[in-house]
Amino acid sequence: MTVAVSILPEQQLAVLNAAYRQAVARRRWRLFLGTVVFAAALFLAAVGAEVNLRTLFTYFGNFVSYFDRILTLDSGQRVWTDVGEWLWGWRKWLKMLAETLLISYVGTLIGATFAFILNFFAAENTSPAPWLRFVVRRLLEFARTVPGIVFALVFVIAFGLGPMAGVLAIAIHSTGALGKLFSEIVENADMKPVEGIRSTGASWLACMRFAVVPQVTAGYASYALLRFEINVREASVMGFVGAGGIGQELVVAIRKFYYSDVSAILLTIIVTVFVIDITTGWLRGRLFGKEARA
Amino acid sequence: MRARYPDVFDRPASARLATPAMIVAAFAILIYGLVDLDFSPSRFVAGLSQLGWIGRMMIPPDPGSSLPVYLKALGETLSIALLGTTLAAIFALPVSLLAARNVVASKILRFPVRRVLDSIRGVDTLIWALVWINVVGLGPFAGVLAIAVADFGAFGKLFSEAIEGADQKQVEGIRASGGSALHEIRFGLLPQVLPVIAGQVLYFIESNTRSATIIGIVGAGGIGLQLAEQIRVLEWQKVSFLILMILVAVAAIDFISSKLRFAIIGRRAIA
Numbered sequence: 001m002t003v004a005v006s007i008l009p010e011q012q013l014a015v016l017n018a019a020y021r022q023a024v025a026r027r028r029w030r031l032f033l034g035t036v037v038f039a040a041a042l043f044l045a046a047v048g049a050e051v052n053l054r055t056l057f058t059y060f061g062n063f064v065s066y067f068d069r070i071l072t073l074d075s076g077q078r079v080w081t082d083v084g085e086w087l088w089g090w091r092k093w094l095k096m097l098a099e100t101l102l103i104s105y106v107g108t109l110i111g112a113t114f115a116f117i118l119n120f121f122a123a124e125n126t127s128p129a130p131w132l133r134f135v136v137r138r139l140l141e142f143a144r145t146v147p148g149i150v151f152a153l154v155f156v157i158a159f160g161l162g163p164m165a166g167v168l169a170i171a172i173h174s175t176g177a178l179g180k181l182f183s184e185i186v187e188n189a190d191m192k193p194v195e196g197i198r199s200t201g202a203s204w205l206a207c208m209r210f211a212v213v214p215q216v217t218a219g220y221a222s223y224a225l226l227r228f229e230i231n232v233r234e235a236s237v238m239g240f241v242g243a244g245g246i247g248q249e250l251v252v253a254i255r256k257f258y259y260s261d262v263s264a265i266l267l268t269i270i271v272t273v274f275v276i277d278i279t280t281g282w283l284r285g286r287l288f289g290k291e292a293r294a
Numbered sequence: 295m296r297a298r299y300p301d302v303f304d305r306p307a308s309a310r311l312a313t314p315a316m317i318v319a320a321f322a323i324l325i326y327g328l329v330d331l332d333f334s335p336s337r338f339v340a341g342l343s344q345l346g347w348i349g350r351m352m353i354p355p356d357p358g359s360s361l362p363v364y365l366k367a368l369g370e371t372l373s374i375a376l377l378g379t380t381l382a383a384i385f386a387l388p389v390s391l392l393a394a395r396n397v398v399a400s401k402i403l404r405f406p407v408r409r410v411l412d413s414i415r416g417v418d419t420l421i422w423a424l425v426w427i428n429v430v431g432l433g434p435f436a437g438v439l440a441i442a443v444a445d446f447g448a449f450g451k452l453f454s455e456a457i458e459g460a461d462q463k464q465v466e467g468i469r470a471s472g473g474s475a476l477h478e479i480r481f482g483l484l485p486q487v488l489p490v491i492a493g494q495v496l497y498f499i500e501s502n503t504r505s506a507t508i509i510g511i512v513g514a515g516g517i518g519l520q521l522a523e524q525i526r527v528l529e530w531q532k533v534s535f536l537i538l539m540i541l542v543a544v545a546a547i548d549f550i551s552s553k554l555r556f557a558i559i560g561r562r563a564i565a
Contacts, residue, residue, distance in 0.1 A: 042380060048373035049434040049515065056439075062429040099331070106327040109320065145544050146537055147508045149420070150518075153525045154533075158348060159341035163331040237420040240512060241522075244331070251512075254424045266417065273416035 070263040087264050093249060097268055099163060100245035101276075103238065104231035107167045111174025112224045115140075118175070119182035120208050126186055126194075128204055136179075143176030148234055152243040163244025170231050170238070178227055185219040186212060221287060225280045232276050236269050352534035364520060364536060368543055370434050371516035374509070375502040375547075378441025383495045386446050390453030391479065396462060407450075414447030419505050423514040434515025441502055441509070452494050453487070460486040492558045496551045503547045507540050 008016070071078060073085055080086070087093075118136050120126045127133035148169045155165035193211035202210070239247025246269060253261040357364055391397045393407045423440035430436050465482035473481065510518025517536060524532040 041376060045373035045376045048369050049377055049438050051377065051435055051438060055430055055435065059430050063426075066425065066429055102327045102330060106324055106331065109324050142541070145504070145541050147504055149508050149511060150521060150525075150537070153511070153522060154348065155341070155345075157525065157528070158344040159337065164333055164337065164341075167327075167331060167333075233416070233418050237418045240420060250421065251424065254428070266421070269421075270413050270416040274412065 069259045070266075071260075073260050086260055089249075089261065089264070090268075093246065093265060093268050096239075096246040096249050097272055100235045100238075100247075101232060101272070103163050103166045103245050104170060104228060104235040107170025107235070108174050108224060108228045108231050110167070110171040112178055112220070112227070114171070114175040115178035115182050116220065118179050119186055120212070122179060123183040123186035125189070125191055126208065126212060140176045140179040140183075143172050144180060145176070146173075148173035149237065149241060152238050153241050156242050161242045166235060166238035166243030166245060169243060170235060173234070174227050174231060178223060181223045182216070182220055185216045185223075189215045218287070222284055225284055229273075229276055229280050233273060236273075348530055351530035354531065355535035355538050356531040357535045358529075358532055360520075360532070364517065364539060367510075367517040367520050368539055371506045371510070371518070372503065372543065372547075374434055374437040374441060374514075374516050375499055375506040377438045378506070379445055379495060379499045379502050381438070381442035382445035382449050382498075383491070385442070386449035386453055387491070389446075390450045390457060393450055393454040394457040396458055396460070396465075397479065397483070408454075411447045411450040414443060415451065416447075417444070419444040419509060420512055423509040423512050427513055432513045432515075437506060437509045437514035437516055440514055441505060444505075445498055445502065448498070449494070453491055456487045456490045456494070457483060459490075489558055493555050496555050496558075500544075500547050500551045503544055507544075 073082060075082075075085070118140065121128070121132050121136040122140060124133070127136075151172050152165050152169035155168050159165050159168065189212055193215070194207050197207050197211045235245050235247075236250075237247045239245045239249070240251045242248070246265065250262070250265045250269070252258075253265055389407065389411070393404055393411060395404065398404050419440055422443050423436060426436040426439040426443075430439065460483055464486065465478045468478050468482045506516050506518075507521070508518045510516040510520070511522040513519065517540060521533065521536045521540075524536060
């Protein structure tokens with residue numbers, strides 16, 4: 001079987017080729033321009049951030065040797081040769097770790113509760129009044145954009161040092177983040193049940209309770225679990241500003257150059273984060289089926 | 295109706311009690327937590343009144359005479375975010391290829407790469423900032439490196455997921471025409487994943503502006519340094535001004551990067 005390859009006449013080909021070349025040239029030109037602008041921005045940023053490659057190269061050895069040092073015991077041996085000596089403070093650390101987990105749990109639950117209450121006012125389809133929606137949305141945005149640790153700094157001054165400030169900071173930040181996600185779920189909910197319930201003469205509260213909530217709880221729980229995961233990480237640094245948890249121990253160890261303690265505490269944090277990630281992933285899978293995980 | 299749908303009306307007690315039991319358990323842990331973390335109502339009320347007082351002191355926001363310093367700090371923060379994210383993306387791309395199932399078939403290589411990425415991700419940016427301060431000293435450069443390392447972990451995972459989601463047909467086509475493994479990646483995979491990756495990088499620049507505002511709290515440069523300082527010396531008017539600056543900057547970056555993302559991947563791909 002032979003296949004005929006059609007060969008266009010020279011003139012037609014020239015026109016098409018020219019058009020093609022022009023299109024390619026335009027694309028290349030735009031790419032080039034984009035690269036130049038990006039490179040210029042990077043250069044400006046490098047000047048702004050006082051990047052000094054010489055410092056980096058001179059001190060890069062420090063980075064490597066830092067890990068060398070934190071993996072060495074006072075006796076000069078590697079940490080894993082004497083696990084008992086390495087993890088000497090495990091009782092205290094586990095207690096601090098438990099406090100960290102408790103901070104993130106309580107913070108997430110309080111935040112999720114507030115987000116649950118507020119999200120119906122923030123969602124487009126359920127909000128009782130436009131001005132209320134505007135106010136609630138701005139409020140949530142504020143709670144979300146200001147970093148949790150800034151709240152923690154302020155709360156430490158207001159409520160005193162300790163885990164209370166950490167919990168409240170995490171609660172506020174979670175309210176902002178979850179409120180937005182929750183209201184997005186509500187906006188995707190089916191409105192027909194709401195109409196059905198409203199047609200029976202039910203109040204706004206009843207509409208929410210019997211028509212919207214049953215549709216959205218699974219999504220809520222999934223997002224709340226995800227938030228818990230993130231909050232564990234965040235709670236691990238709350239101690240840096242005096243708001244409780246294991247961060248306090250870590251920052252002391254880093255500042256006072258207790259090298260092997262640094263690696264031991266980091267190890268406990270990493271292991272905990274792993275365990276939490278795996279557990280919540282498994283829990284989400286159990287609760288909502290495989291698809292909900294993706 | 296009751297007679298026709300018995301299983302709706304007469305659910306077994308275990309099914310009816312499961313949800314309330316879970317809620318009660320969740321709140322029991324909450325109460326335990328509140329007690330254990332010493333939440334006392336009197337402390338809470340006292341704190342709230344203190345907070346109200348702080349709020350009143352914040353109004354009106356006023357930079358005093360340090361506006362130029364703050365603007366410079368904000369510029370530093372934006373620089374940290376941009377540079378850190380770019381560095382992370384550059385280093386994460388090759389590593390993410392190693393972590394993707396459809397590029398590296400052997401599990402022996404993939405497993406350690408992924409665990410390393412996971413470990414890097416498990417450590418918060420602030421902790422990385424502290425480590426880098428020990429290496430290169432105080433200042434924004436430590437911030438850049440901290441963000442670069444922390445994001446390296448996140449990007450490695452996200453990119454490798456994007457690569458695993460790519461269509462294998464193009465790659466097979468290139469293999470069929472005799473291309474090498476590098477050709478497969480360059481012409482088969484990268485054109486598919488680059489727009490996705492570009493979108494993610496832009497999104498991270500956005501979220502890193504937020505992280506970059508706080509790494510100053512531990513001394514790694516940027517506006518967080520000013521913020522922490524003003525909070526410690528109780529200059530509340532300056533604090534509220536700095537918070538406003540952060541909010542405006544984040545909103546501006548949000549706006550610009552969402553425009554750019556639309557321009558790069560097209561409106562449909564995001565929605």
